[in-house]
Amino acid sequence: MTETPASAPEAAIEISNLTKIYKGGKRALDGMNLSIPRGQIYGLLGPNGAGKSTTINILAGMVNKTSGTARIWGFDTDVNPRNAKNSIGIVPQEIVFDPFFTPFETLENQAGYYGVPKGQRRSMELLRAVHLEDKAHAYARTLSGGMKRRLLVAKAMVHSPPILVLDEPTAGVDVQLRQQLWAYVRELNALGVTIVLTTHYLEEAEELCDRIGIINHGRLIADKPTRELVDMAQEKVVQVTVDRDITTPPDAPCFEKVERSGDRTLTITYLKDRANAGQVLSAVQASGLAIVDVVTRDPDLEDVFLNLTAAA
Numbered sequence: 001m002t003e004t005p006a007s008a009p010e011a012a013i014e015i016s017n018l019t020k021i022y023k024g025g026k027r028a029l030d031g032m033n034l035s036i037p038r039g040q041i042y043g044l045l046g047p048n049g050a051g052k053s054t055t056i057n058i059l060a061g062m063v064n065k066t067s068g069t070a071r072i073w074g075f076d077t078d079v080n081p082r083n084a085k086n087s088i089g090i091v092p093q094e095i096v097f098d099p100f101f102t103p104f105e106t107l108e109n110q111a112g113y114y115g116v117p118k119g120q121r122r123s124m125e126l127l128r129a130v131h132l133e134d135k136a137h138a139y140a141r142t143l144s145g146g147m148k149r150r151l152l153v154a155k156a157m158v159h160s161p162p163i164l165v166l167d168e169p170t171a172g173v174d175v176q177l178r179q180q181l182w183a184y185v186r187e188l189n190a191l192g193v194t195i196v197l198t199t200h201y202l203e204e205a206e207e208l209c210d211r212i213g214i215i216n217h218g219r220l221i222a223d224k225p226t227r228e229l230v231d232m233a234q235e236k237v238v239q240v241t242v243d244r245d246i247t248t249p250p251d252a253p254c255f256e257k258v259e260r261s262g263d264r265t266l267t268i269t270y271l272k273d274r275a276n277a278g279q280v281l282s283a284v285q286a287s288g289l290a291i292v293d294v295v296t297r298d299p300d301l302e303d304v305f306l307n308l309t310a311a312a
């Protein structure tokens with residue numbers, strides 16, 4: 001089983017100057033530096049093709065890096081590949097199973113592959129945790145897409161690794177099952193497992209992750225606690241409904257942008273460091289319009305993400 005260094009490392013994963021150039025010349029990672037603190041739920045985000053899967057596949061030992069180093073739970077993947085591998089469980093993006101094995105057999109085989117002794121295997125316990133107990137002896141090919149994904153999570157945990165990495169785990173999983181999956185991920189995290197996930201659902205990342213890193217063009221361009229990252233969003237939006245049809249939208253120095261979004265509605269964007277909602281509303285009233293309704297929208301991770309990746 002996993003041999004842990006004398007003291008658990010500060011960083012669960014430590015990547016330095018990692019570069020990957022694929023055959024054909026594509027530079028998927030361009031000197032990536034990334035340190036994932038132990039004990040966290042860490043979200044790795046980035047637009048399509050940014051290098052997320054390449055990073056994860058290098059950690060999983062499925063892609064060879066071109067240069068740089070990666071340490072998993074303190075173990076260098078070049079110097080100590082076996083311990084590095086035993087310290088991490090990976091839930092891949094692609095669903096790959098031998099369709100002729102049952103979920104129970106799939107877990108038993110995987111445990112065998114990791115050398116987990118029979119007496120220490122937890123196949124049924126893991127199936128219970130991912131709500132697949134009643135499918136334990138059904139053929140894997142009869143499982144739905146969501147069930148297969150949950151089986152993959154259980155499979156990644158057979159050797160009780162201290163780090164679990166999930167690559168786009170909720171793609172194609174319905175809302176209810178997604179909630180169950182996240183509940184299990186949270187449970188594992190509460191037990192001390194460091195979680196790393198990539199996702200395209202920014203709302204999900206915002207809700208679930210303690211810390212978020214954003215990758216773009218093979219480099220890490222942001223790495224902050226989720227709250228701080230969301231706070232970087234500058235633009236706030238107020239939607240104002242007024243008492244009469246608007247011919248020309250009013251303008252004011254505190255507006256960053258103003259649009260007529262209906263006969264009687266204005267959508268006004270302002271920068272939270274330069275103005276506040278009170279000033280924006282006063283400016284609307286000063287233009288002679290009476291306000292009958294106001295809706296505000298807080299900036300979210302999506303705003304920050306789009307700004308950062310567009311700027312880079």
Ligand SMILES: Nc1ncnc2c1ncn2[C@@H]1O[C@H](COP(=O)(O)OP(=O)(O)OP(=O)(O)O)[C@@H](O)[C@H]1O
Pocket residue numbers: 022023024026027028046047048049050051052053054055
């Ligand atoms: N086997 C490969 N051979 C050549 N180029 C590749 C290979 N795998 C990935 N790439 C390229 O490397 C870049 C990074 O791909 P990667 O899959 O790591 O991105 P990603 O951030 O995971 O994207 P997505 O969100 O779409 O999964 C892309 O331009 C991709 O086309």
